[in-house]
Amino acid sequence: MAAELAQIEQAEIAEIIDGKGIADSIHAEVKNEAEIFNRTYGRFPGLAFILVGANPASQIYVRNKGKACAATGIYSVTDTLPEDITEATLLARIDELNADDTIDGILVQLPLPKHINEEKVIERISPAKDVDGFHPISLGRLMIGADTMFPCTPSGILELLKRSGVKTEGKHVVVVGRSNIVGKPVANMLLQKKKGANAVVTICHTGAPDVAVFTRQADILIAAMGSPESIRGEHLKQGVVVIDVGMNRIPDATTKSGTRLTGDVHFASAREIASKITPVPGGVGPMTIAMLLKNTVKAAMLRKNE
Amino acid sequence: MAAELAQIEQAEIAEIIDGKGIADSIHAEVKNEAEIFNRTYGRFPGLAFILVGANPASQIYVRNKGKACAATGIYSVTDTLPEDITEATLLARIDELNADDTIDGILVQLPLPKHINEEKVIERISPAKDVDGFHPISLGRLMIGADTMFPCTPSGILELLKRSGVKTEGKHVVVVGRSNIVGKPVANMLLQKKKGANAVVTICHTGAPDVAVFTRQADILIAAMGSPESIRGEHLKQGVVVIDVGMNRIPDATTKSGTRLTGDVHFASAREIASKITPVPGGVGPMTIAMLLKNTVKAAMLRKNE
Numbered sequence: 001m002a003a004e005l006a007q008i009e010q011a012e013i014a015e016i017i018d019g020k021g022i023a024d025s026i027h028a029e030v031k032n033e034a035e036i037f038n039r040t041y042g043r044f045p046g047l048a049f050i051l052v053g054a055n056p057a058s059q060i061y062v063r064n065k066g067k068a069c070a071a072t073g074i075y076s077v078t079d080t081l082p083e084d085i086t087e088a089t090l091l092a093r094i095d096e097l098n099a100d101d102t103i104d105g106i107l108v109q110l111p112l113p114k115h116i117n118e119e120k121v122i123e124r125i126s127p128a129k130d131v132d133g134f135h136p137i138s139l140g141r142l143m144i145g146a147d148t149m150f151p152c153t154p155s156g157i158l159e160l161l162k163r164s165g166v167k168t169e170g171k172h173v174v175v176v177g178r179s180n181i182v183g184k185p186v187a188n189m190l191l192q193k194k195k196g197a198n199a200v201v202t203i204c205h206t207g208a209p210d211v212a213v214f215t216r217q218a219d220i221l222i223a224a225m226g227s228p229e230s231i232r233g234e235h236l237k238q239g240v241v242v243i244d245v246g247m248n249r250i251p252d253a254t255t256k257s258g259t260r261l262t263g264d265v266h267f268a269s270a271r272e273i274a275s276k277i278t279p280v281p282g283g284v285g286p287m288t289i290a291m292l293l294k295n296t297v298k299a300a301m302l303r304k305n306e
Numbered sequence: 307m308a309a310e311l312a313q314i315e316q317a318e319i320a321e322i323i324d325g326k327g328i329a330d331s332i333h334a335e336v337k338n339e340a341e342i343f344n345r346t347y348g349r350f351p352g353l354a355f356i357l358v359g360a361n362p363a364s365q366i367y368v369r370n371k372g373k374a375c376a377a378t379g380i381y382s383v384t385d386t387l388p389e390d391i392t393e394a395t396l397l398a399r400i401d402e403l404n405a406d407d408t409i410d411g412i413l414v415q416l417p418l419p420k421h422i423n424e425e426k427v428i429e430r431i432s433p434a435k436d437v438d439g440f441h442p443i444s445l446g447r448l449m450i451g452a453d454t455m456f457p458c459t460p461s462g463i464l465e466l467l468k469r470s471g472v473k474t475e476g477k478h479v480v481v482v483g484r485s486n487i488v489g490k491p492v493a494n495m496l497l498q499k500k501k502g503a504n505a506v507v508t509i510c511h512t513g514a515p516d517v518a519v520f521t522r523q524a525d526i527l528i529a530a531m532g533s534p535e536s537i538r539g540e541h542l543k544q545g546v547v548v549i550d551v552g553m554n555r556i557p558d559a560t561t562k563s564g565t566r567l568t569g570d571v572h573f574a575s576a577r578e579i580a581s582k583i584t585p586v587p588g589g590v591g592p593m594t595i596a597m598l599l600k601n602t603v604k605a606a607m608l609r610k611n612e
Contacts, residue, residue, distance in 0.1 A: 119452065139449045140442025143494065144486040146425065170515050178497055180450040188449065188494070191484055191509050198513040200520060203497050207504040209476050214506060 014274045017164045017243075023286035026159070027072050030293040034073035037300055045300035046075040047105040047131065047292075048097045052090065052116070053083035058109045065107070068289045074296055075102070087116045091124050098126040104300035105131030107292070128303055131295040134181065142185060145192040149295055154186035156287025157222060157243055162196050164276060166220065166241050173199040174218035176211060176264070177225035182245050186222060211235075223264035233269030242270050242277040245284045320580045323470045323549075329592035332465070333378050336599040340379035343606055351606035352381040353411040353437065353598075354403050358396065358422070359389035364415045371413070374595045380602055381408070393422045397430050404432040410606035411437030413598070434609055437601040440487065448491060451498040455601055460492035462593025463528060463549055468502050470582060472526065472547050479505040480524035482517060482570070483531035488551050492528060517541075529570035539575030548576050548583040551590050 038044045047069055051062045062078055069076035079093060090112075097106050106129045112118050127137045133151030141148035161168060173190050177183040183203060191201045204214045205225065215221055215235045223231050224245035236242070246264030263280035271277055278284055344350045353375055357368045368384055375382035385399060396418075403412050412435045418424050428436075433443045439457030447454035467474060479496050483489040489509060497507040510520045511531065521527055521541045529537050530551035542548070552570030569586035577583055584590055 136446025136450065136452070137443045138446065140444065140446030143445045143449055143490055144442065146442070170513050172514075178499070184449055184494070184497070187509075188490070191490070191511070193484070193511070193513065200508065200510040200514045202506065202508040203493075204506040205497070205499070207476050207499065208506045 014271045015164075015276045017160055017276050017278045017283060019160060019278055019283040020286050022160060022163050023156075023290040025163075026287075026290035026294060027068065030074070030290075030297055031072040033297045037297065038073070041304060043102060044073050044075040045105075045296050046077070046100075046103045047107065047296045048100075048103045049076065049078040050081065050090070050093065050097075050106070050108045051078060052081045052085060052109070052112055055111070058111075062109050065289055065292060068293060069296075072293055074293060077103075083113055085113075085116075087120070090116060090121060094121065094124045098124075098129060103129065104303055105129050105292075105296040107132050128306070129299055131292060131299055133185070133295065139180075139185060139188075143188050145194065149299065150189065150291075151181060151185045152288045152291040152295065153182050153245065153284065154189055155294075156284060156291045157182075157186050157245070158189060158196055159291065160243065160278065160284065160287055161220070161241070164241075166276065168196060168220065169198040171199045171219040172217055173201045173220045173222065174214050175201060175203045175222045175224065176205065176215065176231065177223070177245075178203055178205045179224060179226075182224040183222075186224070221265075225264055227264055228262050229264070229266040231264060231270065232266040233271075233273045236270060236273045238273055239275045240273065242274045243284060244278050244280050246280060247285060320577045321470075321582045323466055323582050323584045323589060325466060325584055325589040326592050328466060328469050329462075329596040331469075332593075332596040332600060333374065336380070336596075336603055337378040339603045343603065344379070347610060349408060350379050350381040351411075351602050352383070352409045353413065353602045354406075354409045355382065355384040356387065356396070356399065356403075356412070356414045357384060358387045358391060358415070358418055361417070364417075368415050371595055371598060374599060375602075378599055380599060383409075389419055391419075391422075393426070396422060396427060400427065400430045404430075404435060409435065410609055411435050411598075411602040413438050434612070435605055437598060437605055439491070439601065445486075445491060445494075449494050451500065455605065456495065456597075457487060457491050458594045458597040458601065459488050459551065459590065460495055461600075462590060462597045463492050463551070464495055464502055465597065466549065466584065466590065466593055467526070467547070470547075472582065474502060474526065475504040477505045477525040478523055479507045479526045479528065480520050481507060481509045481528045481530065482511065482521065482537065483529070483551075484509055484511045485530060485532075488530040489528075492530070527571075531570055533570055534568050535572040536570060537576065538572040539577075539579045542576060542579045544579055545581045546579065548580045549590060550584050550586050552586060553591065 034044050049062045066076050097103050106125045122134050127135050130138050130149045133149045138148045175183050175187045187201045187203045190197050190199045202214050212235045220241045222243045228248035228250050244263035244265040248262050249259050252260040355368045372382050403409050412431050428440050433441050436444050436455045439455045444454045481489050481493045493507045493509045496503050496505045508520050518541045526547045528549045534554035534556050550569035550571040555565050558566040
C-alpha cells in the first residue's frame with residue numbers, strides 16, 4: 001500500500017521530456033562537428049533540398065530546415081522546381097546532386113505532385129546521401145541491425161529516450177501507428193540487440209480490435225497514429241514513459257487563431273499516470289530537424305572515409 | 307461453461323498444419339507456371355546457386371534446392387567455388403550472373419568463409435534476381451509494404467497460414483526470435499495493412515525478462531529462436547495457432563541415429579492447447595524451398611515485364 005502510494009505520488013510529478021532543449025544541445029554538437037569538418041576538409045557539410053511546386057506547408061518545412069542549417073554551419077541549397085516538372089527532369093536533377101562532391105545529403109521534400117512516382121524518386125537518391133533515411137536500402141539495413149542513415153524522427157525518439165535517461169533494454173515498448181516514416185522504423189530500431197534498444201516491441205494500429213489492451217502494457221508508449229488526444233491516462237500503466245509523435249491542429253475557441261496544436265496523447269490525463277512525457281509542441285518535433293543535421297554531418301564524414 | 311468445454315474439446319484435436327502437403331501444391335503450381343513461361347518465352351526460369359567451400363550442410367541444402375528445381379521445371383546451375391576464393395572474384399562472378407539473361411535468380415548459399423564480407427556479397431546481387439530476399443533493398447521495400455522479393459521462410463509462413471484458413475487480421479501475433487532471416491521480416495510482413503496480414507505484432511527475444519508474458523497472449527505464435535522445445539503448452543493460450551520454425555537436432559536414445567529433429571516448441575504439450583500447429587519436420591521446413599521456387603518464377607516474370 002505504501003509502495004502504491006509512493007508510486008502514485010511519483011506519478012503526479014511526471015517529468016516533461018524537454019525535446020526543445022535536447023534538440024538545442026544536438027544543434028550545438030552539429031555546429032562543432034561542422035566546424036571541425038570544415039577545418040579538416042576545407043568546406044562545410046552540404047545539404048540540398050528539392051522542393052517541387054508551391055505547397056505552403058512544404059515551403060515552411062524547407063525554410064525551417066534551411067535556417068537550422070545556417071545556424072549550425074551546414075551549407076545548404078534549395079532547388080525550387082515547378083509543380084509541372086517531369087519525373088525524368090527531377091530524376092536527372094537528383095543524378096546531378098548525387099555526383100556533386102560539395103553535397104553530402106539530398107532531401108526531396110514530400111509529398112510530390114501526383115504525376116511523379118515518389119518511390120522511384122527516393123530510390124534514385126544515392127544511399128550515401130540519403131539523409132532522410134527513406135531509401136529502401138537504408139530501411140533494409142536498419143531492419144537487419146546494420147549501420148545506415150536512420151530516418152530522422154525515429155532516431156530522434158531513440159535519442160530523446162537516451163538523453164532523458166530512459167532505459168529501453170528488456171522493456172516493453174508499444175508503438176501505436178505503422179507509418180513508414182515513424183511507426184515501422186522506430187519499432188525495428190528498438191527491437192535490435194543493441195545498447196539503447198533491445199526492447200520487446202509491440203506494434204499496434206487501427207487493425208486491432210482494442211488498442212488499449214496493448215497501450216496498458218507499455219513501459220514505453222510511442223504514439224504515432226495521427227489521431228488527436230486519443231490515448232488518455234486510463235489507457236496507460238502507472239509509470240509509463242510517453243513519447244507523443246502526434247502533431248494535430250484542433251479547434252480551440254480560447255486561442256486567438258481559434259485552433260491549437262496537440263499530440264496523439266491527451267496530455268493532462270496522461271501526465272497523471274506517466275513518469276515521463278513529451279509535450280506537443282516541444283517534444284519529438286524539434287528532434288526531427290536536429291537528427292537531419294546529425295545525418296548530414298554523418299554522411300559527410302562517411303563519404304570522406306569511404 | 308459449455309462454451310469453455312467446447313473450446314477445450316476442440317483444442318484436444320489440434321489440427322496439424324501439413325507443411326509438406328502445402329509445399330507440394332506450391333511445387334505443382336510452380337511446375338505449371340514454369341511450363342507457361344517456357345511456352346511464352348522459349349526458356350525455363352533459371353536459378354543460379356553459388357556454393358563456396360565444402361561445408362557439408364551447405365552442400366546438402368544446395369543439392370536439395372537443385373532437385374526441387376529439376377522436379378518443377380526450373381533450370382538451375384550450381385557454381386562450386388573454392389573455399390579460398392577472393393571476395394573480388396566472387397563479386398565478379400555475381401556480376402556475370404547479374405548480366406546473364408538466362409538467369410532470373412541468384413542464391414549465394416550462406417554462411418560464406420570468414421574472409422568474405424557477406425553483407426557486401428548480398429548487396430552485389432541485382433535486387434531483381436534476389437530470390438532469397440536478403441538484399442537490404444528487398445527488406446526495406448518489405449518494411450514499407452511495397453512489393454518485392456520476400457524472403458522465403460517468412461513468406462512460407464504467411465502462405466501456410468493463408469492455406470490453412472488462419473485469419474491474421476486483427477489478431478495478436480507473437481514472434482519469438484529476431485533473426486534477420488525469419489523473426490524480423492515475418493514480423494514486418496504481418497503488421498502491414500494488407501490482406502493476409504494486418505495483425506498486431508509483438509516481437510520478443512532473449513532481451514525480455516519473461517518471454518511467457520508475451521507467448522501467453524498470442525493468437526498466433528511464431529517460434530523462431532532456435533532453442534529446442536522451450537515453448538511448452540503452459541506458455542500458450544487456449545486455441546492458439548502455433549508456427550514452429552525451429553530445427554534443432556537433439557539427443558534421443560530411442561532412435562537409430564541417437565538423435566532426432568525437433569522444433570522450438572514442445573509439440574506434445576503445445577498440441578493440447580493449440581487449435582492448429584505445425585510439426586517439425588514437415589511444417590515450415592518444406593515451405594522455404596517452395597517459396598524459393600515461387601520467387602524464381604516471380605523474378606522471371608517481372609524481368610520480362612519490366
